[in-house]
Amino acid sequence: MSPLTSIVLTPLITALVVLLIPGNYRFVLRLVAIAGTAVTAALATRLFFLFQPGGGLQFDHQVPWLNHAVFSLSYHVGADGLNIGLILAAALVGFAAVGVSWDIERQPTLYYFLLLLIIGGALGAFASLDLFFFYFFNELALVPTFLMIGLWGRGPEKNYAAFKITIYLTLGAMIALVGLILVYAQTQTLDVVKLRALIATAPLPSGIQAVAFPCLLFGFGTLVGLWPFHSWAPLGYASAPTATAMMHAGILKKAGLLALLRVALPIMPEGVAKWMPVLLVLGLGNLLYCGFVAMRQRNLNLLLGNSSLAHMGFCFLGIASVSVIGVTGTVLVMVSHALLAALSFAVSGWFHRHAGTLELNRFGGVLARVPFFGTVLIAALMAGCGVPGFANFAGEVTVMFGAWKQFPWFVMAAAWGGLVIGGVYMLRAIREMLHGELNPEFAALREFPHSEPLPEPLPNIGLGAQVVTWLTWVLNSALGGGIWRGWRRLPYVVLLASLLLFGFAPGILTERIRPDAEELVKLATNRVPTTAVAPATEPK
C-alpha cells in the first residue's frame, strides 16, 4: 500500500472507530480522534520530506475499480509538486482542527465522525489523480461541512448560512461536473495522467474546450469563492463551528484551485487563452472588492472570511499569468493560506468560545489578559497582511513577480489590496480587540479556564469502574485546564511554526513545486495542435 493511501485512509478509519465509541466516553473519543490525526500529520510530514523535488509523479498507487469497455474507473492517487504541500497542510490542519475541538459537548461522537470524514475527504481529494475519485472525496468532505454548520453552528443566521453554502457549493460542483463529463465524453477517461498523454497526441476539439473550460472555471471557481460567486463564504465561516471553518476555509477550498491546475489548465490550452483575461478581472474583484468589504466588517469572523476571499485573488492572479513563477506562487499561496486561514479561524474560535462575542468594538485591551492567544491573533493578522517571515508573503510576492511583466497594473492593484487595504483592516482589528484599555467585561478572561465538570456519581457500578471514572476525570481536567493544559497550545503552535518555516525558507516548497509548474505551463501554453513535444512557449 502506498504511503499516500495510508494517509488518506487513516482519518477515515479513525472516523469508523469513533462511531463505535459511545458519546458518554468523551475523553476516549477525543484521544482517538487526536491520535488518528496526529498519525496522519506525522505520515504526511514524513512523506513531504521523502518527496524528491523534480522527481515527477511519486507514491503512485492505482487500484482498478470498474473495468468496463466504455466506463472504467480506478482509484488512483499520487503526489507531485502541485499537491504535496497541500497534503502536508491538510494533515497539519486536520490535527489542529481536532485539537481545538476539545471543548465540544453536544453529540461528540457525531461531531468527531463528521470532522474526520472532512479531513479524510480533503486528503483524498488532494491525492486523487482520478477525477471521479477527486469528485467523490470532495463531496465526502463537503456534505459533513453542511451538516456541521447546521448542527454545531453559531449565530442567529446559521440555518441561512448552511442553506446558502450548500446551494452555492452544490451548484458550483454540478457546473464543474458538466465540464468533467464533457471531457470524459470526448476522452473516455478521467485519469489525469492518461488525459495528459491523450491530449499530447489528440488535443481536445475547440468546441469542447469552449464549453468545458468555462464550466470548470466557474464551477471550481465558485468552490474557491471567485468573485462574484463569493458571498457564501464570509457568512458561512462566521456561522460554522471552529474546526469546520478551519477545514473548509483552509483546506477544502483549495480543492477547487487544485482541480483548475490539474484539469482545466493542462488539457485545454485554447480555453486558457480565451478565459484567462476574465479570470484576471474577476480575481481583481477578489483582491480589491473583498478587501474593501472586509474593511467595513464589525465582526472578526466576517472580516477574516472576506480577507480569506481577498487572498484567493492572489491565486487567481498567479493562475491567470500562466507563467512558471506565477503558478509556483499560486501553489505557495494555496499552501500558506491553508495554514493561515486555519490558524486565524482557530484563534477567532477560541475568542468566540471564551469571550462569547466576536464584535470588534465590544473588545478592548484583552491582550493583557490572554497574552498567548492575543499574540497568536496578532501573528495571524500580520501574516494576513503580508508581513515577511510568514509563508504568505513569500507566496504573494512570488505571484507579483510572476504576473508583473504581463499585467503591471493588476499587480499594482494587488499590492494595494494586499499591503494597504489588508494592513488597514488587520491593524484595526488588533487595535480594537487587543490594544487599548481593558474592557472590564473581560477582566475575568483566562487562557485555560477549568471547564471539566465533576462526573455524575454512578451508584450501580463496581469499585473498579468507579476508580476508572475518577482517573479519567483527573486526566481530563489535567489536560483540559489543569496542570497539563499546556499541550492545548500545540495546534496553534504547529500552524504558526509551519507558517514561519515556509516563510523563512520558502525554497523547501518552491523546489518541490517548480518542476511541475514548468510542466503545467508548458502544457497550458501549448496552443498549436498536434505539436505535443513542442518547446515551451513561456510568456515573457
Place this chain on the structure above:
Amino acid sequence: MEHDAVQHAVQSGSKIQDLAWLVLFLPLLGSVMAWFITRRDRVLTTVFTLGTVILSFILSVTLFAVFGAASAECTPFQFLHIGDLKVDIGLHLDALSTLMLLVVTGVASLVMIFSTSYMHDDASYSRFFCTLGLFVFSMLGIVLANNFVMMFVFWELVGVSSYLLIGFWFERPAAGDAAKKAFLSNRLGDFGFILGILMVWSAVGSVNFQEIQASLIKNPAAMGVWAGLAGLLVFMGAMGKSAQFPLHVWLPDAMEGPTPVSALIHAATMVAAGVYMLCRVFFIYTVPAGWPPALSFLGDLSAATVVAWIGGITALLAALTAVQQNDIKRILAYSTLSQLGYMVMAVGLGASTGNPSASMFHLFTHAFFKAMLFLGAGSVIHACHHEQDIWRMGGLWKKMPVTFWTFAIGTAALAGLPPFSGFYSKDEILATALEANPILCGLAVLVACLTTFYMCRLVLVAFFGTTRTESAEHAHESPRSMTIPLMFLAVPSVVAGWFPVGEFIAGHFGVRSHEGVGRVVAQEGIGPMLTMILGGIDHALFAPFNHNALAAFLGLFGVLLGGSAAWALYWNQARDPLPGLFTNLSRAMRKKFYFDEIYDSVFIPIHDTVACIMAWFDRWIIDGLGVRGIHGTIEIVGRALRLVQTGNLQTYAFLFAAGVAFLAFIALQ
C-alpha cells in the same frame, strides 16, 4: 533557519566575512532564547539580549577593522529560485554596511544599557528587551542585505518591530493608535517600494545590488523609460521609513513608545534606514532620466531631483513645526524629521556628482547626538515623574548636571556649532547643496537657523530659568546606568565629525573629492588611518573652511542668528512669547500645518467611502438582489405551484381527467 546560519558560519571558518552571519543572527538568537527560556528572570533576559547585541558590536568592530572599505560577499542561502527570479539571503560587506553595522550595534548596546534602569519597574521588561533584540536583528538585515527582496523582507520586519515597540504600552489608547498609524504610513511607502523593486527587476533582470549595478554601469540606459518611475517608487519606501513629507505624520506620534525606543529606532537607526537604502541603491539615481510616454512631459526631470526637493521640504516643514512644540520628545522628533530631510536632500543632490557621502556622514554623526538627546530627554522625563512639557520644567541644570551637560553637547552638535560633530556633517551637506542647487542651499541654511532656534528654546526653557512645577522641584540626577550611556554617547557626539567619514564613504562611491585621510582609508585600509588621524586632526578640524569656506560661514551664520534670536526671546521666560508675536503662523506650527487634519478629513474618508460603497453593493446587490432574489423567485414559484396541490381527491381526479382529455385531443389532432 537561524540555527542553520549560525552552524554554517561556524563550520566554514575559511571565510572570515561569514562572521557577518553571526553579527546578524546573534541578536535574534538572544531574543529567542530569552523569550522561551528566561522570560521570567530579568537578569538572565538582560544577559541574553544585551549580551548578544554587545557581542554583535564587538564582531562588527572586527569586521570593520578587517574589511573597512573593501567589499566582500558572504556565502548566501537560497530564498526563492524560480525561473528568472533568483532571490538569495546573502550578506554584502563594504564601506557602507560596515560603517552602518558599527552605528546600529553600538547605539543599540548603549540604549539597551540605558533601558536596564529606565524600564526597570516595567512589568513587561522581558518583552521590551526581546522586541529590541528582534529590532536589532531586522535592522542589521537591512544593513547587510545584498539584494532588493531581502532588504524588503527586513524592511518590513523593522516596521513590525517598530510597531510592537511603539505599541509597547498597548493599554494606552494613544500608543495603540500611534503604532497603527506608523505601520500604515510605512505600508503606504512599502507599497511603492515593492512596485519599484518589481520594475527594476523586470528592466534589469536581477534583484541583486551588485548585478544591477554592474549591468547599469555597462549600459546606463538599461532602465530606459522606467528609470524615473522606478527611482520614485523605490524612494517611496524611504519616504515611509525615513518619514519624509507627506508620509512624515507617523514619526511625532511614535513618541508614544518608551523613550529608549525613540532614541534607538525613531532617531538613530530605523528612520535612517531610508537614507541608507537610498545610498545602497544609489546607482539607480545616477542613470539618465526616462519616463514612460504618459509621463513624458516630465522631460529631463530626474528622480534624484524630486528626492532632493522632498528632502528639503521635509527639513523646512519639520523645523518650522518644531519651533512651537512644547513636548520635549516631540521637539526632538520634529528635529529628527528635519535632519532626515537634510540627509535625503543630500542624497538627491549627490546624484549630479555621483557622491551621496554627505548624507551618510550626517547619518553617522546624527545617530550619536540624537540618540544622546533622546536618552537625555528620557533622563529628564524619568527625573520629573513622566512630565514631558518643557514649560512645566525649568532650572534643571543644577539638579541634573550630567544630563544637562550631555544634552548641551547634543544641542551644540545638532545646531552645528564647531567643533561638535554636527557642524562637519552639516557643512558637507551645505557644500554639496551650494554646488548643486543654490535654492536648496538657502533653504538648508534657513533650516540650520531654525534648528538652532528651537533647540536653544528647548534648553533655555527646560534647563534654565525658574523651576516652574512641583515635579521639576524634586528632580534629581538619574542613576548611573542611565548617565553612563549618555557620557559614552557624548564622546562621538563631539569627535565623530573629526573622522573623515564623508571621504571614507566617497571612496566607496569611487569619488576622490579632495586629498585627505579618507582617501587613505578607502585605499589602504584602517591600519594607516589611525596614524593619519593622529597626525591630521588639525587638518580635519578646519577641513570645512579649507574645502568650501562659503558653505561653512553660511552655516555658522545660521547658527548664530538662530541662537541669538532664541536667547532674546526665551531667556528666563515663564510663557512662550511667540504666539503673541505671530498669532496665525504660530497656530499653524502648533497644529503641525494641519497634516493630520487633512489626512483625517480627505484621504481616509475617500478610502472609507469606497469601502462603504463596496460593502453596500455586496450586501444589497450581490447578496440581496442576486442571491436572495434568485432564492425569492424560486420560492414564489414554489408557493404558486403548492396551490395546485390541494389534497382534495376530487381536484386531482378532475385534473387527471382534464389532462387525459387534453392529451387525447392532441393525439387525435
